[in-house]
Amino acid sequence: MELREYWGIAARRWPFIAAVTLLTLVASTLMIAFGPTMYKSEMRLTISTRPEPRQGNYYMYDRYYTWLTAEYLVDDFGEVIQSDAFARDVAARLGQTVNKDVIQRELTTKKTHRILTITVTTLSAQQSYDIARAVKEVLEETAPTYFVQLDSNDAMLRVIDDPQAQPEMGLVRRVAEIALRTLVGFIAAVALAFLIHYLDPTVRTPREAEQILGMPILGEIPRVRGRDPSA
Numbered sequence: 001m002e003l004r005e006y007w008g009i010a011a012r013r014w015p016f017i018a019a020v021t022l023l024t025l026v027a028s029t030l031m032i033a034f035g036p037t038m039y040k041s042e043m044r045l046t047i048s049t050r051p052e053p054r055q056g057n058y059y060m061y062d063r064y065y066t067w068l069t070a071e072y073l074v075d076d077f078g079e080v081i082q083s084d085a086f087a088r089d090v091a092a093r094l095g096q097t098v099n100k101d102v103i104q105r106e107l108t109t110k111k112t113h114r115i116l117t118i119t120v121t122t123l124s125a126q127q128s129y130d131i132a133r134a135v136k137e138v139l140e141e142t143a144p145t146y147f148v149q150l151d152s153n154d155a156m157l158r159v160i161d162d163p164q165a166q167p168e169m170g171l172v173r174r175v176a177e178i179a180l181r182t183l184v185g186f187i188a189a190v191a192l193a194f195l196i197h198y199l200d201p202t203v204r205t206p207r208e209a210e211q212i213l214g215m216p217i218l219g220e221i222p223r224v225r226g227r228d229p230s231a
Contacts, residue, residue: 006194013193017186024185028178038168039125041132044117044161045139047073074116078109081118081135089142093134103131115160125165132163 010017080086087104102122110117118135122128136159143157169177206217 009194009197010190013197016196017189017193020189020192021182021186024189025178025182028181028185032169032174032178036123038121038123039128039165040119040121040168041128041163041165042117042119042161043132043136043159043163044115045157045159046115047077047157071114074111074114078111078116081109081116081139082107086138089138090131090134093138094130098127098131106131107135120163121168129163129165132165136163 082104084100084104087100087107090103090107091098091100103120106121106128108119108121110119118132120128120132120135122131139157140159206220
């Protein structure tokens with residue numbers, strides 16, 4: 001099938017494609033504008049170790065192993081934060097006002113090199129901030145109880161960004177989300193239009209008739225636009 005034939009199919013089905021795309025645009029706009037607003041509180045922390053003291057005048061790889069150890073600690077500690085035991089302690093710090101399962105579900109971690117970002121996402125800005133603050137307090141006071149490597153004078157956990165609650169999606173991201181959903185709706189509409197064309201047995205063009213019958217077309221009755229078909 002040539003490219004112009006694909007274009008012809010899309011042109012014949014343009015009302016369907018336009019309707020589905022417009023419906024997707026309206027639905028996406030309403031969902032994002034009037035749907036529930038999610039709030040997130042993010043905090044960033046580092047886990048590092050002090051280099052071993054130099055024991056001679058020869059070269060040592062102390063700095064290399066210091067960075068490598070810190071990267072391993074951050075990688076592993078991200079899993080510790082998402083554990084059931086950690087969620088229970090955070091819930092206890094909040095006075096059991098939030099279930100530990102909710103904390104474990106809404107708490108996510110992301111590692112970037114040797115920086116660990118902890119994000120708490122909820123429907124309430126205050127709840128998001130309260131959970132993040134409790135996470136920070138539990139980490140600063142009892143981190144070595146979850147990760148024995150931190151129970152050392154050479155290991156340090158430091159929060160570098162305090163949690164602050166803010167909407168999960170700003171204006172730019174909302175517009176981008178609407179545009180992305182509309183684009184997906186347009187692509188789906190085009191795909192459905194081709195599927196409908198494939199399932200429709202109607203013969204619309206002389207070329208299709210020649211392909212089906214295997215015979216050349218000798219004549220064609222032109223369509224008279226604006227004329228009453230019953231005349």
